[in-house]
Every structure is written in C-alpha cells, then in structure tokens.
Amino acid sequence: MKIVLLDAYTANPGDVSWAPLQAIAECEIHDRTPVTETAARCAGAEVIITNKAPVTREIIAALPDLKYIGVTATGYNIVDVAAAKERGIVVTNVPGYSSPAVAQLVFALLLELTNHVGHHAQTVAEGRWQSCPDFCYWDFPIIELSGRTLGIIGYGDIGSAVGRIAVAFGMKVLASKRDWKVAPPEGVTPASIDEVFAQSDAISLHCPLTDATKHLVNGRTLGLMKESAFIINTGRGPLVDEAALAAALNSGRIAGAGLDVLSVEPPKDGNPLIGAKNCLITPHIGWASREARVRLIAATASNLQAFLDGKPVNVVG
Numbered sequence: 001m002k003i004v005l006l007d008a009y010t011a012n013p014g015d016v017s018w019a020p021l022q023a024i025a026e027c028e029i030h031d032r033t034p035v036t037e038t039a040a041r042c043a044g045a046e047v048i049i050t051n052k053a054p055v056t057r058e059i060i061a062a063l064p065d066l067k068y069i070g071v072t073a074t075g076y077n078i079v080d081v082a083a084a085k086e087r088g089i090v091v092t093n094v095p096g097y098s099s100p101a102v103a104q105l106v107f108a109l110l111l112e113l114t115n116h117v118g119h120h121a122q123t124v125a126e127g128r129w130q131s132c133p134d135f136c137y138w139d140f141p142i143i144e145l146s147g148r149t150l151g152i153i154g155y156g157d158i159g160s161a162v163g164r165i166a167v168a169f170g171m172k173v174l175a176s177k178r179d180w181k182v183a184p185p186e187g188v189t190p191a192s193i194d195e196v197f198a199q200s201d202a203i204s205l206h207c208p209l210t211d212a213t214k215h216l217v218n219g220r221t222l223g224l225m226k227e228s229a230f231i232i233n234t235g236r237g238p239l240v241d242e243a244a245l246a247a248a249l250n251s252g253r254i255a256g257a258g259l260d261v262l263s264v265e266p267p268k269d270g271n272p273l274i275g276a277k278n279c280l281i282t283p284h285i286g287w288a289s290r291e292a293r294v295r296l297i298a299a300t301a302s303n304l305q306a307f308l309d310g311k312p313v314n315v316v317g
C-alpha cells in the first residue's frame with residue numbers, strides 16, 4: 001500500500017514522531033509538495049495524508065488507485081470532498097485535537113488588544129518607566145473583559161471551549177451555530193449572526209469555511225458592529241472579506257482585530273490586513289502546541305487504521 005504524506009513539516013518539524021502512522025505501513029514523507037507536483041508524487045497511492053496541500057478534483061481524477069484522504073487538521077476545506085465522494089474515496093479529519101490550544105490563542109489575541117502587554121513591556125525595556133514622572137503609565141485604554149459580551153460564531157468544539165473561558169472571565173456570551181440540539185450552558189445565549197455582530201464587544205469566529213460562511217465578515221456585517229468592538233479570527237482566512245476588514249480598521253469603524261489565519265497562506269505581499277490599524281496577526285499557530293500535534297498524529301493513525309479495518313471514523317462530507 002502506497003501512503004504519501006504531502007506536507008508533513010508543519011505537523012512535525014522534528015519535535016514529534018510519525019511512528020504511530022509508520023507502525024501501520026511504510027510512508028513516503030514529504031515536508032512540502034507544490035500543487036503542480038501532487039499528482040505525479042501520488043501516482044499509484046491508495047492513501048494521501050495532507051494538512052494544507054490542496055487535493056483538487058483534477059488531482060483526484062489523476063489518481064485512479066486513491067481510496068483514502070486523511071486530513072491532518074480539523075478544517076478540511078483544502079480537499080474537494082464532493083469529487084472524492086463521487087469516486088467513493090473516504091475523507092477523514094481530526095476533530096478536537098487542538099481545541100484547548102486554539103481557545104488559548106483566542107484569549108492571547110484578545111488580551112493583547114485589551115491590555116497591550118507586548119507594547120507596554122517593550123516600552124519598559126526601552127527605558128520609559130525609569131523616566132516617567134508617575135508610578136505608572138499606559139498608552140491605550142485598559143479594557144476589562146468582565147461584564148462585556150463575547151460573540152461566538154460557530155459554537156462547536158473550539159467555540160464552546162472559548163465560551164467556557166469567556167464565562168470564567170465574567171463575560172456574557174452570545175453564540176450562533178447552525179442548530180441547537182442541546183441547550184447551551186449557563187451564561188451562553190443563542191443568537192442570530194446579525195445579533196452577534198450588533199451586540200458583541202468582541203466576536204470570535206469558529207465556524208468551518210464553506211460556501212455559506214465565506215466572507216461572513218463583510219462590509220454589511222462590519223457595519224453592524226460597535227465602534228469599540230474587536231474581531232478575532234482563528235477559523236479560516238476566507239471567512240473574512242479582507243479588504244472590507246482593513247477598511248473598517250483603518251477608518252476606526254471597529255477597534256481592532258486579532259487574526260491567526262489569512263485568505264492566502266503564506267500571505268502575498270500587499271495583503272491589506274498586514275499593517276492595518278490595530279490589527280494583530282499570528283502565522284496560523286492556533287493548532288501548533290506540541291501536545292496538540294502529538295494528539296493529531298495519534299488520531300491521524302487511528303483514523304487510517306479504522307478505515308483499513310473497514311469501519312472508518314471521522315468521515316467528512
């Protein structure tokens with residue numbers, strides 16, 4: 001059985017092990033695969049493992065032996081799942097492996113916007129406190145989270161982890177999801193997407209990228225937001241119309257943004273959000289704790305084993 005890992009480097013830059021997968025079968029491990037080389041590299045493969053290397057309809061059509069695509073991520077928008085399904089190819093993802101890490105990053109971004117720890121520590125390192133006439137100073141309003149409202153769009157595994165932390169901070173939580181089969185916990189109030197935009201002091205995006213959620217953050221929805229509000233996106237870059245968000249930030253229409261994802265990664269020169277006012281951007285690190293990547297590799301292996309045993313789990317699409 002030929003198993004090809006297309007873009008193994010980010011999940012394992014050398015500090016974890018592919019042993020759980022290699023225990024199942026020999027694997028051809030590539031750090032990176034340009035999309036133009038995927039079909040050639042995977043010729044004869046029955047199994048492809050990918051994180052962000054796209055598996056398009058054209059690539060699927062060029063691989064007659066392909067039976068299984070294992071996505072080493074929760075978000076699986078890089079795979080043409082409809083094309084895979086037409087061919088009977090099973091596609092799986094890994095839910096939940098990074099939820100604590102992503103929820104933590106949401107608050108790292110939000111707290112940087114409310115307290116500017118990095119900025120103030122830098123001014124102290126530069127000697128400003130020693131020359132200050134007062135015992136303290138601050139360069140931005142220091143904003144309390146307690147009593148404010150966090151809006152969560154996509155109240156699934158990560159969204160609910162974010163909600164629990166928000167409640168611990170004393171925040172009110174408004175949450176939007178496709179359907180509420182189970183009532184939300186105390187402190188969390190179901191809301192429509194427009195209510196979330198209009199009533200929140202900070203909004204955090206945790207829905208998957210689909211046709212329905214692309215550019216969910218756009219000129220209209222940004223126009224509903226409070227001028228003092230922040231937006232946090234650790235979901236997927238295309239959830240946001242980047243030109244509209246950059247314009248809203250630069251004009252002061254909203255107060256700030258914390259983004260872990262962009263529409264093209266790595267971003268191209270000229271991305272309007274890089275350098276936009278009060279816009280903090282991290283390079284897609286929400287999932288990247290070592291603990292999360294160990295869980296990810298273990299789950300990737302158990303997903304493959306379940307498929308080989310004829311009882312696939314975590315099937316998407």
Ligand SMILES: NC(=O)c1ccc[n+]([C@@H]2O[C@H](COP(=O)([O-])OP(=O)(O)OC[C@H]3O[C@@H](n4cnc5c(N)ncnc54)[C@H](O)[C@@H]3O)[C@@H](O)[C@H]2O)c1
Pocket residue numbers: 074075076095096098099102153154155156157158159176177178179206207208209212213234235236260261284285286287288
């Ligand atoms: N930054 C990172 O490193 C990182 C890491 C993991 C996941 N992610 C992203 O986070 C996303 C969410 O992950 P998760 O584990 O919480 O997934 P999940 O499936 O548990 O939750 C997604 C939620 O979104 C809701 N949803 C779907 N469409 C919606 C819509 N149109 N409007 C409102 N809600 C909608 C679903 O009902 C569900 O409750 C992933 O799809 C992925 O894109 C990013």
Ligand SMILES: O=C(O)[C@H](O)CO
Pocket residue numbers: 051072073074075076098287
């Ligand atoms: O979806 C995920 O799991 C992260 O974005 C890492 O790929």
